[in-house]
Amino acid sequence: MRFTNxxxxxxxxxxxxxxxxxxSALLPASAATAGIDAIDLSGTMVLPPLVDGHIHLDKTLxxxxxxxxxxxxxxxxxxxxxERRVRAARTVPEFETGSNLVRQIVASGTLHMRSHxxxxxxxxxxxxxxxxKIREHFRDLVTIEIVAFxxxxxxxxxxxxxxxxxxxxxxxxLVGGLDPVxxxxxxxxxxxxxxxxxxxRGAGVDIHLHDGGEAGLAQIMAIAxxxxxxxxxxxxxxxxxxxxxxxxxESVTRAADTLARAGVAIMSHGPGxxxxxxxxxxxxxxxxxxxxxxxxRDAWSPFGNGDMLExxxxxxxxxxxxxxxxxxxxxxxxxxAAARVLGLPDHGFKVGSPAxxxxxxxxxxxxxxxxRKRRSLVVKAGRVVARDGVLV
Amino acid sequence: MRFTNxxxxxxxxxxxxxxxxxxSALLPASAATAGIDAIDLSGTMVLPPLVDGHIHLDKTLxxxxxxxxxxxxxxxxxxxxxERRVRAARTVPEFETGSNLVRQIVASGTLHMRSHxxxxxxxxxxxxxxxxKIREHFRDLVTIEIVAFxxxxxxxxxxxxxxxxxxxxxxxxLVGGLDPVxxxxxxxxxxxxxxxxxxxRGAGVDIHLHDGGEAGLAQIMAIAxxxxxxxxxxxxxxxxxxxxxxxxxESVTRAADTLARAGVAIMSHGPGxxxxxxxxxxxxxxxxxxxxxxxxRDAWSPFGNGDMLExxxxxxxxxxxxxxxxxxxxxxxxxxAAARVLGLPDHGFKVGSPAxxxxxxxxxxxxxxxxRKRRSLVVKAGRVVARDGVLV
Numbered sequence: 001m002r003f004t005n006x007x008x009x010x011x012x013x014x015x016x017x018x019x020x021x022x023x024s025a026l027l028p029a030s031a032a033t034a035g036i037d038a039i040d041l042s043g044t045m046v047l048p049p050l051v052d053g054h055i056h057l058d059k060t061l062x063x064x065x066x067x068x069x070x071x072x073x074x075x076x077x078x079x080x081x082x083e084r085r086v087r088a089a090r091t092v093p094e095f096e097t098g099s100n101l102v103r104q105i106v107a108s109g110t111l112h113m114r115s116h117x118x119x120x121x122x123x124x125x126x127x128x129x130x131x132x133k134i135r136e137h138f139r140d141l142v143t144i145e146i147v148a149f150x151x152x153x154x155x156x157x158x159x160x161x162x163x164x165x166x167x168x169x170x171x172x173x174l175v176g177g178l179d180p181v182x183x184x185x186x187x188x189x190x191x192x193x194x195x196x197x198x199x200x201r202g203a204g205v206d207i208h209l210h211d212g213g214e215a216g217l218a219q220i221m222a223i224a225x226x227x228x229x230x231x232x233x234x235x236x237x238x239x240x241x242x243x244x245x246x247x248x249x250e251s252v253t254r255a256a257d258t259l260a261r262a263g264v265a266i267m268s269h270g271p272g273x274x275x276x277x278x279x280x281x282x283x284x285x286x287x288x289x290x291x292x293x294x295x296x297r298d299a300w301s302p303f304g305n306g307d308m309l310e311x312x313x314x315x316x317x318x319x320x321x322x323x324x325x326x327x328x329x330x331x332x333x334x335x336x337a338a339a340r341v342l343g344l345p346d347h348g349f350k351v352g353s354p355a356x357x358x359x360x361x362x363x364x365x366x367x368x369x370x371x372r373k374r375r376s377l378v379v380k381a382g383r384v385v386a387r388d389g390v391l392v
Numbered sequence: 393m394r395f396t397n398x399x400x401x402x403x404x405x406x407x408x409x410x411x412x413x414x415x416s417a418l419l420p421a422s423a424a425t426a427g428i429d430a431i432d433l434s435g436t437m438v439l440p441p442l443v444d445g446h447i448h449l450d451k452t453l454x455x456x457x458x459x460x461x462x463x464x465x466x467x468x469x470x471x472x473x474x475e476r477r478v479r480a481a482r483t484v485p486e487f488e489t490g491s492n493l494v495r496q497i498v499a500s501g502t503l504h505m506r507s508h509x510x511x512x513x514x515x516x517x518x519x520x521x522x523x524x525k526i527r528e529h530f531r532d533l534v535t536i537e538i539v540a541f542x543x544x545x546x547x548x549x550x551x552x553x554x555x556x557x558x559x560x561x562x563x564x565x566l567v568g569g570l571d572p573v574x575x576x577x578x579x580x581x582x583x584x585x586x587x588x589x590x591x592x593r594g595a596g597v598d599i600h601l602h603d604g605g606e607a608g609l610a611q612i613m614a615i616a617x618x619x620x621x622x623x624x625x626x627x628x629x630x631x632x633x634x635x636x637x638x639x640x641x642e643s644v645t646r647a648a649d650t651l652a653r654a655g656v657a658i659m660s661h662g663p664g665x666x667x668x669x670x671x672x673x674x675x676x677x678x679x680x681x682x683x684x685x686x687x688x689r690d691a692w693s694p695f696g697n698g699d700m701l702e703x704x705x706x707x708x709x710x711x712x713x714x715x716x717x718x719x720x721x722x723x724x725x726x727x728x729a730a731a732r733v734l735g736l737p738d739h740g741f742k743v744g745s746p747a748x749x750x751x752x753x754x755x756x757x758x759x760x761x762x763x764r765k766r767r768s769l770v771v772k773a774g775r776v777v778a779r780d781g782v783l784v
Contacts, residue, residue: 066759069714273712302719302762303709317695317706320665322461327694367458370694 001037001382005029006046008349009365016046018355021381026351039384044359044376045368047331048349049111050308051338054206054239054267054292057098057115057134057144058127059083062297064092069302076179076210080152083299084122094130095137101296102138105306107386109358109375114145114206114292114342116176116239119167120152121159128167135171141380145342147206149176154193155184161193168201177207180219187222195226204235206267209243212275216243217255224262233263237341239292241266244282245275252278253285260286265341268333269294270315272303279319283329290341291315291333308334309360309372316369324366331369355382393429393774397421398438400741401757408438410747413773418743431776436751436768437760439723440741441503442700443730446598446631446659446684449490449507449526449536450519451475454689456484461694468571468602472544475691476514486522487529493688494530497698499778501750501767506537506598506684506734508568508631511559512544513551520559527563533772537734539598541568546585547576553585560593569599572611579614587618596627598659601635604667608635609647616654625655629733631684633658636674637667644670645677652678657733660725661686662707664695671711675721682733683707683725700726701752701764708761716758723761747774 003016006029013029061067071082105113117131128148135144148167154160154177164175175198180190198205205227209219220238227236244252244266259266265288268277279289291311296304309331315321316330339347346353359377362368378386386392395408398421405421453459463474497505509523520540527536540559546552546569556567567590572582590597597619601611612630619628636644636658651658657680660669671681683703688696701723707713708722731739738745751769754760770778778784 066754066756068716068756068758071714074712272709297762300714302714302716302758303705305763313695314709317664320466322463322692322694324460324694362458364458364460366460366694370689371697 002033002039003046003379004033004038004040005043006041006359007043007363008046011364013043016355018382021355023349023351023353023355041359041377045362045365046349047109047358047360047368048335048347049356049358050109050334051342051344051347052105052110052113052293052306052308052334053290053338053341054269054294055101055113055115055306056295056298057101057131058094058117059298059300060097060101060296061086061090061299062097062104063100064090064097067299070299076182079300083151086299094127095133098131098134099137101306102134102142103391105308106141106378107375107389107391108305108307108309109378110142110306110308111356111378111380112143112339112342112344112347114147116147116149116206116208117172118151119148119160119163120150120157121163122152125163125167125170128170128172132171141385143344145174146172147174147176148172149208150178153178153183154190155186161197164193165197165201168197168203172203174198174204174206175201177205179209179211181215182211187219191222191226195230198232198235199230204237205232206237206239208239209241210274212243212246214243214247214251216241217247217251220244221255221258224258224264227262227264236263237265237267239267240271240274241268241277242271242274244277249281252281256282256285256287265290267292268315269311270318272318276318279315279329279333280326288337288341289333290338291330292338307372309369312369313372324364327366327369331365356380394425394431395438395771396425396430396432397435398433398751399435399755400438403756405435408747410774413747415741415743415745415747431769433751433769437754437757438741439501439750439752439760440727440739441748441750442501442726443734443736443739444497444502444505444685444698444700444726445682445730445733446661446686447493447505447507447698448687448690449493449523450486450509451690451692452489452493452688453478453482453691454489454496455492456482456489459691462691468575471692475543478691486519487525490523490526491529493698494526494534495783498533498770499767499781499783500697500699500701501752501770502534502698502700503748503770503772504535504731504734504736504739506539508539508541508598508600509559509564510543511540511552511555512542512549513555514544517555517559517562520562520564524563533777535736537566538564539566539568540564541600542570545570545575546582547578553589556585557589557593560589560595564595566590566596566598567593569597571601571603573607574603579611583614583618587622590624590627591622596629597624598629598631600631601633602666604635604638606635606639606643608633609639609643612636613647613650616650616656619654619656628655629657629659631659632663632666633660633669634663634666636669641673644673648674648677648679657682659684660707661703662710664710668710671707671721671725672718680729680733681725682730683722684730699764701761704761705764716756719758719761723757748772
């Protein structure tokens, strides 16, 4: 079949021929389609599938009646406590709310994601099992990478280390971590546990790091050192890394070179109330930077909707991006770069790749990011799976 | 006529009776409507009209083919130069692009706005005349307050002082200003001019203040001092005021008391790449804080769309607001507070007020801000003027 009159991000016009769920050819636009099953894209822009590099499928309350934020303070530890209360009160399984979110984000063009999943000595592996069910349920629609995430800390929540290990055994792909100093109060003990499991299980690592300033930076550098020492280059990410945006340019430049050498990627969601890492500087020094949604209508944040074009806008807005090349970087963070971090070699819009793409009304890539109109089509393996923001 | 089954922000359900373009009664929901012209709102939330406290109708390039940002640096002065180049190349009158923007923002529920209009010794009053035409053209749909804005400075652009004065004579409502130190290099001379015109003409004042730190704060304090000295309390605003977000809590607390006493309001658009004033602290100290869009797809910024519910979200996101009461403050900034600053005593949803309102799918006000769904209806004087984001 064919999708005719597509505008590619470089401005060229093509018809897209699909065979066996893959892009078999890019033809001159408006090639004859007599006798061929064809969908006319009428010049709308075709983008590769969006990739969410950091989501929490088990946390969202999407689809439930509005639940006000209950945190009594502004620290990570306050929000952890508030989430416990919300969790204790909820009666709808995480499978249901997480599925609501998956449907919403697929309709906005995201076909791949990395979800952190809370694990602690109260929850055990309950949330992991819920998200594994979601992954299985939507396996034909989206790929879901799972991070076993110690939301309550590892040392602070005895038994969590064993649970993280068991989570990997049961299907989680990466070992997570959380502010080794700010939450657990012991950098080495926290990282020892995380990296030992990753190393033994052959899993990747993705650590939440909210701690700011030089103290936060020191933790990021410790993660880089362990990554190099264990030969885990390309398999480790630090999420948020607010510290990179709150230290001197000299400090962050030195850090960038270390991160690049260690192959440690940095995830940013374009934080609203925290400092944002200097994305261009990091990229210029060879650091992989990628994007994610983070919290979406959950006990942590009332905001977010999982639309990764909107996320690219928010990242660009916070990073003070204005030029087209800057908006292209923000877009890259939620597509190509995130796909590299998630290990998706087939991602991208090219002949031979899966016929997975998203269409949106825009004349340039920068305009697509800035205006982020409702997605007219989401196509998976040549099949239309969403139209005008609604799953079909 | 009646609008039935409206959910008000307090959660109550009512039918809205409209007579002569005003709300004549709030009746119990689902009152009998036999024989009455009625529109069923089906429980959607009814909000007062949105108010944009800071827009640039003459700058937007909305409706034109995408024009990449051309600024060669990140200073205000670089962007002023870049805008001159864009302006020199444009062939479509500002009336047309500004009208595109008015149509778009009315469709998102904004019925009142304050527009700054560029005036300098190259432009003269050309842009003012374009925006006066827009104001006249849309007079039955929206109210537009106009600020005569010296975008190129006053001292740096000789002749601008006289043009500002003439602008007020020709219909502008307020005298603008721009970084007296950062752009014009002379605090007193800049403010002398602005306040002399305002005082003589009985006009208000709204000054753009990007300068940060204590140097920026000193300028804000000078504005407050002149406001008090001239008895202009309640008629003066400082837009952006990034400095209030970049000084110590002690400094900003002292400043807040001074601003409250002087009746100087603070406008924030929830800046992406600059510091945001501490909105809650200011409000707690009695300072009027209100919101605006600022740049919308123009030579300054690729972002923005004029949706003030989205703006409330962005303000809340940047201010690290998460609780329902915080989201209510962000909403207040783009409705009630902005209406006070713009001098709109009739604004608000109550019996006797004009039947101007907006409907949106949400169960609480906080949810409306966080999810900012497409507006189902925009009603002006009891008449539906937009439906599902499109003008009728």
